[in-house]
Amino acid sequence: MSDSTSNKPLILISNDDGITAPGIQALISVMKELGEVIVVAPDKPQSAMGHAITINQTIRLTEVHMYEGVRAFQCSGTPVDCVKLAIDKVLDGRKPNLMVSGINHGSNASINVIYSGTMSAAVEAAIDGMPAIGFSLCDYRWEADFESIKPYIKQIAHETLKRGLPYGTLLNVNIPVPKEGNKIKGIKVCRQAQAKWKEDFDARQDPFGRTYYWMTGQFVNMDKGEDTDQWALNNDYVSVVPTMFDLTDHQRISLINQWNLQTHE
Amino acid sequence: MSDSTSNKPLILISNDDGITAPGIQALISVMKELGEVIVVAPDKPQSAMGHAITINQTIRLTEVHMYEGVRAFQCSGTPVDCVKLAIDKVLDGRKPNLMVSGINHGSNASINVIYSGTMSAAVEAAIDGMPAIGFSLCDYRWEADFESIKPYIKQIAHETLKRGLPYGTLLNVNIPVPKEGNKIKGIKVCRQAQAKWKEDFDARQDPFGRTYYWMTGQFVNMDKGEDTDQWALNNDYVSVVPTMFDLTDHQRISLINQWNLQTHE
Numbered sequence: 001m002s003d004s005t006s007n008k009p010l011i012l013i014s015n016d017d018g019i020t021a022p023g024i025q026a027l028i029s030v031m032k033e034l035g036e037v038i039v040v041a042p043d044k045p046q047s048a049m050g051h052a053i054t055i056n057q058t059i060r061l062t063e064v065h066m067y068e069g070v071r072a073f074q075c076s077g078t079p080v081d082c083v084k085l086a087i088d089k090v091l092d093g094r095k096p097n098l099m100v101s102g103i104n105h106g107s108n109a110s111i112n113v114i115y116s117g118t119m120s121a122a123v124e125a126a127i128d129g130m131p132a133i134g135f136s137l138c139d140y141r142w143e144a145d146f147e148s149i150k151p152y153i154k155q156i157a158h159e160t161l162k163r164g165l166p167y168g169t170l171l172n173v174n175i176p177v178p179k180e181g182n183k184i185k186g187i188k189v190c191r192q193a194q195a196k197w198k199e200d201f202d203a204r205q206d207p208f209g210r211t212y213y214w215m216t217g218q219f220v221n222m223d224k225g226e227d228t229d230q231w232a233l234n235n236d237y238v239s240v241v242p243t244m245f246d247l248t249d250h251q252r253i254s255l256i257n258q259w260n261l262q263t264h265e
Numbered sequence: 266m267s268d269s270t271s272n273k274p275l276i277l278i279s280n281d282d283g284i285t286a287p288g289i290q291a292l293i294s295v296m297k298e299l300g301e302v303i304v305v306a307p308d309k310p311q312s313a314m315g316h317a318i319t320i321n322q323t324i325r326l327t328e329v330h331m332y333e334g335v336r337a338f339q340c341s342g343t344p345v346d347c348v349k350l351a352i353d354k355v356l357d358g359r360k361p362n363l364m365v366s367g368i369n370h371g372s373n374a375s376i377n378v379i380y381s382g383t384m385s386a387a388v389e390a391a392i393d394g395m396p397a398i399g400f401s402l403c404d405y406r407w408e409a410d411f412e413s414i415k416p417y418i419k420q421i422a423h424e425t426l427k428r429g430l431p432y433g434t435l436l437n438v439n440i441p442v443p444k445e446g447n448k449i450k451g452i453k454v455c456r457q458a459q460a461k462w463k464e465d466f467d468a469r470q471d472p473f474g475r476t477y478y479w480m481t482g483q484f485v486n487m488d489k490g491e492d493t494d495q496w497a498l499n500n501d502y503v504s505v506v507p508t509m510f511d512l513t514d515h516q517r518i519s520l521i522n523q524w525n526l527q528t529h530e
Contacts, residue, residue: 050316
């Protein structure tokens, strides 16, 4: 608020692994080199929350002092709640020049984009009109190596700040862990691979003899294309997928128009 | 399971308002006229859950006997969890000929598709390869009039059973409440209107003097097009939007390819 006369770009940050995650710490350290940073992130892990919002419960928002030179807030809601609260209660009418989400611990490539809280935070920012990027590292471990990937994060954020993005488009960036002895080969602009998770729920008995389930599953890539994010990651490239929130299948409108949709009342 | 030799089409039903909602009761009664019905739905309201899945908690699944002639299960998880559990634990390898979700109490047109648990259940079914439809009535009230809209539900489901849908496409169907004295004029195949919610959080003090928030907001339609779902609904037409889960903005791939994405390590 006091910085509103600064010439530095304003950068909003969120994630879905929570405000204490190493991934968001790495993202904050890179973004501080590019502009003024404001963080609004969940107070606990919110992975796989998709685009959930909190409408039947109350939400808390608390300023925390944990990142030097950065205004930071933890929020009891979902990643999308964080972005909505930032817009309404934190930014004081200022429009961020960039919103970045992540760095997610684990891949959000291919169909994972649909389940991802990290990407949903970026989608929400894009709906509001901010240039937005979701960053993910294909390593689920808390101690994943975020240090060596910082140059990629910085370059993609820098270009996005410089060029902007048309309304309706955001970026889904995934970063591979190269195979033993390899280095990341570069950055590829891709399409989302056609893939799915094959469910395999683990059924167990509670101490009272009743069944409960843990969700597990196997990732199935049905897509042989070499222009997909999954191909890029498997071949040690960073994948950048231009992503949109207009879900209309425009090509099928004419197909469905041929159907008989008259009712016979 | 015992019915696996039946020639009737198999129809899987879920929703996000919970298994006791009037909307799902209406949907079940229509689908029973078209085929064999299996229901797996949340045991409590799960509106606005988007595509959330439950990975950090256990899930319960319980058979309930509340709909005559229908196998029905309530699930403690999200709408997407319901579909995943149905596939892995309920359907016994049988492939539904159709999956329908709803009837949602309230609109899932335009940007609401992104937040909707109803639509996410249908998206999950479509990812698995089922022809899928999300149905919503633009009336939030529990006592909304589902009876008069049944012919539209039946005709659209009937056509989808007959024609199928290409992999990657599902239908987002919204039904208006016609203005006083009007009737529904017919069905229009549309695109998703460009719209958003403008946040307006209601800040309150708890008994201990701390602030908490309720999410509220105002729907803003930025789209003047007469080919949108929002236009159709405002003009007393049922809207049918062919919807997809490939979020790639294919048209922007060439744009982003012109960027300088080389790092300078």
